[in-house]
Amino acid sequence: MDLLKSLLVSASGLKAQNGRMRIIxxxxxxxxxxxxxxxxxxxxxxxxxxxxxxxKELGAEKVELGKVARDESDFDTRYEPGHPAADANGYVKLPNVNTLIETVDMREAQRSYEANLNVIESTRTMLQRTIDILKS
Incomplete structure (x- = not known):
């Protein structure tokens, strides 16, 4: 794979992981x-x-953010009878978001983002060294 392709493929990975981090x-x-x-x-x-x-133009596989899916798992509930959203039994429905899972997902997305940045930096270094060799 030529160096320009690796830059563009890694850039698509950066964009996809950025979108993932925004959703998280x-x-x-x-x-x-x-x-x-x-x-x-x-x-x-x-x-x-x-x-x-x-x-086809690049001749390589690229990744992008797909459709944003909704987690259809059940909502949590908490007993809080004074809350305006409390039902007749005093329970309030809470989002089905687990911050521990979101933290782990965010860390994974960050690592993936960093890996793509490292590929771009390595490619840039190789291109610079090639230019330096050609100058000699």
């Missing part, structure tokens, strides 16, 4: 969001998906 940040920001009334559902966790496709 949204989940964490809404981890305590409830509905306004007992009938309203609270925030529902979002899940980033990826899709790969062959770029």
């Amino acid at each position: 940040a949204e989940n964490v920001a809404n981890a305590n969001s409830t509905g306004r009334t007992p009938q309203d559902d609270p925030y529902r966790r979002k899940i980033a998906t990826f899709r790969s496709h062959f770029d």
Whole structure:
């Protein structure tokens, strides 16, 4: 694979992981969001998906952020009878966001982002050395 291809493939990975981190940040920001009334559902966790496709012009496989899926798992509940969103039994529906899972997902996305940055930096170094050799 030539060096330009590796740069473009890594750049697509950076963009995809950036989108993933934005979705995770949204989940964490809404981890305590409830509905306004007992009938309203609270925030529902979002899940980033990826899709790969062959770029004919580039001649390589690239990755991009796919559709954002909704986590259909059950909401948590907490007994809080004074809350405006409490049902007749005093329970409030809470988002299905687990901040521990979101933290682990964020760390994984960061590592993936860093790996793509390292590929770009290594490629840049190789290109610079090639230019230096050609100058000699």
